[in-house]
Amino acid sequence: MKLGLFLGCNMPAIRPDAERAIRLTLPALGLEIVDLEGYACCPGYGTFPASDEEASLAVSARNLAIAEAKGVDIAVQCGSCYSVMRHARHSLHDEGKKKRVNELLAIDDKQFKGTSTTRHMLDLMYNEVGVEKIKKAIKYSLEGLTATVQYPCHTLWPHEVMGFDDPRDPHMFRELVEALGAKVPRFSREYQCCGGAGGFAARNHPQAVAFAKRKFDAIVDEVKADLIVVSCVTCLMWMDRVQSEFKDETRKYGIPVFDYNQLLAICMGFDPKEVASISVQPREKVIQKILSTPVGGQKG
Amino acid sequence: MIDLSEAKPDLWKEVMGEGEAAGDIRKCYNCATCISGCPAAEGKPPLLIRSLVRKILLGLEESLLEDETPWSCVSCNKCEEMCPMGVHPFEVGLAVRRWQCRKDQTYLPPSLPEVFSTAHTQAVHKVKDLRKSVGLPEQPPSVVTMPEAMKRFQEMLRATKIVQDNDFVFKAH
Numbered sequence: 001m002k003l004g005l006f007l008g009c010n011m012p013a014i015r016p017d018a019e020r021a022i023r024l025t026l027p028a029l030g031l032e033i034v035d036l037e038g039y040a041c042c043p044g045y046g047t048f049p050a051s052d053e054e055a056s057l058a059v060s061a062r063n064l065a066i067a068e069a070k071g072v073d074i075a076v077q078c079g080s081c082y083s084v085m086r087h088a089r090h091s092l093h094d095e096g097k098k099k100r101v102n103e104l105l106a107i108d109d110k111q112f113k114g115t116s117t118t119r120h121m122l123d124l125m126y127n128e129v130g131v132e133k134i135k136k137a138i139k140y141s142l143e144g145l146t147a148t149v150q151y152p153c154h155t156l157w158p159h160e161v162m163g164f165d166d167p168r169d170p171h172m173f174r175e176l177v178e179a180l181g182a183k184v185p186r187f188s189r190e191y192q193c194c195g196g197a198g199g200f201a202a203r204n205h206p207q208a209v210a211f212a213k214r215k216f217d218a219i220v221d222e223v224k225a226d227l228i229v230v231s232c233v234t235c236l237m238w239m240d241r242v243q244s245e246f247k248d249e250t251r252k253y254g255i256p257v258f259d260y261n262q263l264l265a266i267c268m269g270f271d272p273k274e275v276a277s278i279s280v281q282p283r284e285k286v287i288q289k290i291l292s293t294p295v296g297g298q299k300g
Numbered sequence: 301m302i303d304l305s306e307a308k309p310d311l312w313k314e315v316m317g318e319g320e321a322a323g324d325i326r327k328c329y330n331c332a333t334c335i336s337g338c339p340a341a342e343g344k345p346p347l348l349i350r351s352l353v354r355k356i357l358l359g360l361e362e363s364l365l366e367d368e369t370p371w372s373c374v375s376c377n378k379c380e381e382m383c384p385m386g387v388h389p390f391e392v393g394l395a396v397r398r399w400q401c402r403k404d405q406t407y408l409p410p411s412l413p414e415v416f417s418t419a420h421t422q423a424v425h426k427v428k429d430l431r432k433s434v435g436l437p438e439q440p441p442s443v444v445t446m447p448e449a450m451k452r453f454q455e456m457l458r459a460t461k462i463v464q465d466n467d468f469v470f471k472a473h
């Protein structure tokens with residue numbers, strides 16, 4: 001299967017180690033990646049979607065058209081990019097909107113037909129690669145570690161447009177992390193949004209921090225997680241850095257946050273200095289634990 | 301107290317547009333399910349999607365134009381998923397922001413001219429050492445690294461109403 005990797009803005013600029021992890025793990029698991037040369041911002045919800053529908057659809061359709069011209073579907077990690085582009089293709093079933101967008105795309109020598117869909121990393125990992133193949137592909141295990149997963153909201157709702165997992169009781173991400181050997185216990189705030197996207201953290205910062213702290217307190221108190229696994233660059237950046245802002249003497253935070261493909265890459269034997277080198281909360285201890293836990297149980 | 305003497309009864313058409321689904325907002329029966337799942341409802345001031353819908357349906361134009369809360373939305377779409385009446389509350393939030401941008405240029409997000417001039421909200425083409433350090437090509441295959449394609453991208457955007465109506469915002473770049 002060949003896919004066009006859509007990078008967005010934050011991952012290539014701020015967390016390129018996650019990009020590297022994706023570029024290494026996908027082909028190793030049978031998903032060939034091609035680049036979408038000439039791509040632009042999806043465009044992010046805070047940009048054109050919040051100011052003008054026509055321009056927003058044109059920018060999204062332009063990205064989709066690049067994938068169409070290569071005959072591939074799009075693979076994406078960022079939850080917002082996934083949501084924006086799924087939404088755009090859905091909106092462009094409206095013939096009037098599609099006609100107007102193609103008038104604009106013609107200026108850039110492009111046409112949108114709607115033949116390429118956008119698929120999220122978790123969907124690809126679970127439904128195209130599968131848990132069994134992942135179990136066989138890893139050399140190191142998360143055995144002995146306890147993790148929580150952050151279901152990217154943008155991949156769940158609204159389920160008619162976005163969903164590939166159960167919208168009320170999603171489970172795919174948990175199974176993907178269990179496949180790496182970790183325990184992923186259920187807990188009370190499992191499905192709470194991280195709160196990091198959009199204007200909330202910028203405009204209502206203390207409240208956004210308090211909102212995130214509620215989730216982290218549940219993680220610390222109920223799960224005592226060794227690590228948090230995300231599959232969205234916004235969750236990654238926010239859940240990583242917000243912990244440093246909690247003022248609470250009664251709890252210990254500093255939980256390392258990994259993108260799923262970063263963890264997978266480490267377990268498959270790729271170099272952590274390339275696939276997981278950028279973080280706010282230190283990740284060394286967990287990485288070392290993983291690398292000293294080869295699959296099969298024999299300590300190295 | 302709400303003063304309805306200045307209310308604009310067709311405000312919902314102006315905000316929601318002409319499409320088939322524009323009238324869905326009138327299905328709202330005030331249950332506030334949208335608010336109960338909303339992260340930004342914890343903001344100060346809180347984003348209360350239900351109240352935005354009320355303002356639209358009651359035609360309270362001035363109050364809606366002054367209301368900055370929809371810009372705190374995290375786009376999680378929980379409201380969209382949970383609304384029992386198909387009001388599409390997330391879409392309402394987007395529609396309000398677009399309407400605000402049409403009525404008042406100061407609402408235009410500062411990221412707009414950034415996307416126009418650099419194709420992204422981050423400097424993806426200027427982090428060469430960081431990308432190299434993780435084994436990646438110094439620049440991603442973005443349009444910003446392709447001068448001729450970038451010109452056509454901008455030409456396309458110049459043909460949109462929002463860029464034409466606000467050319468001073470984009471000209472400086």
